[in-house]
Amino acid sequence: MAFKLLVIALASALVSAQGPVQCDDMRVRRSAHSLTDSDWQNIQNVVSQLHLDGQFGRFARTHDAVFDNVHGHSAFFPFHRRFVLEFENLGRKIDPSFTIPYWDTTRDYRTPQSSPVLRGAALGGNGEGPQGCLQSGIQGNWTLGFPNRHCLSRRFSGGDGTILPWVPAELISSFIQRDGQLSDFREHIEFSIHGATHIGLGGDAGTRYAPNDFFFYMHHANIDRLWWQWQNSQGRLFEYNGPGAHGEAQLADVIPEDQAVSFGGQAVGSVMILGFNGVCYYYDSAPNPPSRYPGASSDDNGRMKITPVLNATASFSGSSNVASHELEMAGIHRALGEQAGLKEFFPKVALLGPSRMEIYRPNDKCGGYKKAKQALVYPARMNKDWVKMHGFVPERVEKVYRDACRLIDLLNNSTYVSPY
Numbered sequence: 001m002a003f004k005l006l007v008i009a010l011a012s013a014l015v016s017a018q019g020p021v022q023c024d025d026m027r028v029r030r031s032a033h034s035l036t037d038s039d040w041q042n043i044q045n046v047v048s049q050l051h052l053d054g055q056f057g058r059f060a061r062t063h064d065a066v067f068d069n070v071h072g073h074s075a076f077f078p079f080h081r082r083f084v085l086e087f088e089n090l091g092r093k094i095d096p097s098f099t100i101p102y103w104d105t106t107r108d109y110r111t112p113q114s115s116p117v118l119r120g121a122a123l124g125g126n127g128e129g130p131q132g133c134l135q136s137g138i139q140g141n142w143t144l145g146f147p148n149r150h151c152l153s154r155r156f157s158g159g160d161g162t163i164l165p166w167v168p169a170e171l172i173s174s175f176i177q178r179d180g181q182l183s184d185f186r187e188h189i190e191f192s193i194h195g196a197t198h199i200g201l202g203g204d205a206g207t208r209y210a211p212n213d214f215f216f217y218m219h220h221a222n223i224d225r226l227w228w229q230w231q232n233s234q235g236r237l238f239e240y241n242g243p244g245a246h247g248e249a250q251l252a253d254v255i256p257e258d259q260a261v262s263f264g265g266q267a268v269g270s271v272m273i274l275g276f277n278g279v280c281y282y283y284d285s286a287p288n289p290p291s292r293y294p295g296a297s298s299d300d301n302g303r304m305k306i307t308p309v310l311n312a313t314a315s316f317s318g319s320s321n322v323a324s325h326e327l328e329m330a331g332i333h334r335a336l337g338e339q340a341g342l343k344e345f346f347p348k349v350a351l352l353g354p355s356r357m358e359i360y361r362p363n364d365k366c367g368g369y370k371k372a373k374q375a376l377v378y379p380a381r382m383n384k385d386w387v388k389m390h391g392f393v394p395e396r397v398e399k400v401y402r403d404a405c406r407l408i409d410l411l412n413n414s415t416y417v418s419p420y
Helices: 002-012 037-052 055-070 076-094 169-178 182-201 215-234 322-336 340-344 384-390 394-412
Strands: 027-029 281-283
Touching: 037 055, 037 076, 055 076, 076 182, 076 215, 169 182, 169 215, 169 322, 169 394, 182 215, 182 384, 182 394, 322 340, 322 394, 340 394, 384 394
Parallel strands: 027 281
Antiparallel strands: none
8 A cells, every 4th residue: 555655646746746737838849841941040040049158068968968878768758858848948038939840851761961951041961071060051160069179060871972861751650550668669769760860960960969960959859749649649648668767667757867957857757748847839740739637547556557548630650741641541551451561560550441541532633642653762770889879789779670671671562652
């Protein structure tokens, strides 16, 4: 009984003493692909001031300090949700309209260097010279102070001004559908889209002090969007398991922090739900926050029990291109009948009957969906230095990569046509 009361007390302490506080003023994080040159100029104004104030160095130092307690651990998602939010809140003190956009890199995965997000009016492209110094974009010609005085660097992974392929949306959709445990989803994301994008840009982005590059905040806003998508699609808003700071992860665990950027000892449970406890934002291509804070109870053994609540606006797709979600799901549903092995990767679609997948497609005269088949391409492998820096088990990383290749082979050997 004493243990049960302790767990209930910890659960109640996950939020403020007054209970979960709903946000009065919500802001929307938009896709970086939707931003205009004027939007980028506004972002540049804010980040330039934050740079002058020393905030980029402060956040890079903190990320380096907590690195080993975050990556490869369950804290990966909640830490970055809180970390990016802290940076965003500082920007809003300069410009109240400032919001960090998210960069859905699946939209650029084939030829990342051609992304509009990397044009001169936006993030800028590859670095130049022996040090790979960035000379274009909103951080062009910046000098940074952590871990030493240096130019902001980018070194595209292709070695000739190109970036090796990133991760297709269909692979992320598979993770969202088949991972019933957060520990599995976290590992899949870290071993794929998270690492691939950091490595692809290289330079500062490929180090422990990646927050020197504003790309970091946009990338992790997207990772956060995918986590929120998974939380809602699985109906597991409070799912939190895997390796924690002291054994099995608990919602009462304190979010890793450093004195340079302190979160005030907040518990993981305080940031699980968008729209509450200061997490006052949502995404333009993900489920809306709940109208009420989800409830928690305790089972007979004193363990916290959360009743899954499926969000009606949730999707099984990881792409931010919501206009093509139905085409993706319909194409995969058709491919399931051609390649039995796909059921392992898309179990949610496999449960949908044909009538659920009937979608309206206009005829050719009205511009219907008609596209020459283009094969999905394999993502680049994570390099050994990246795996070692994170302390990942190489065999587990390789398994995730081989599974991704197998999924791509199955789709390419069917009639599936990616709408992205």
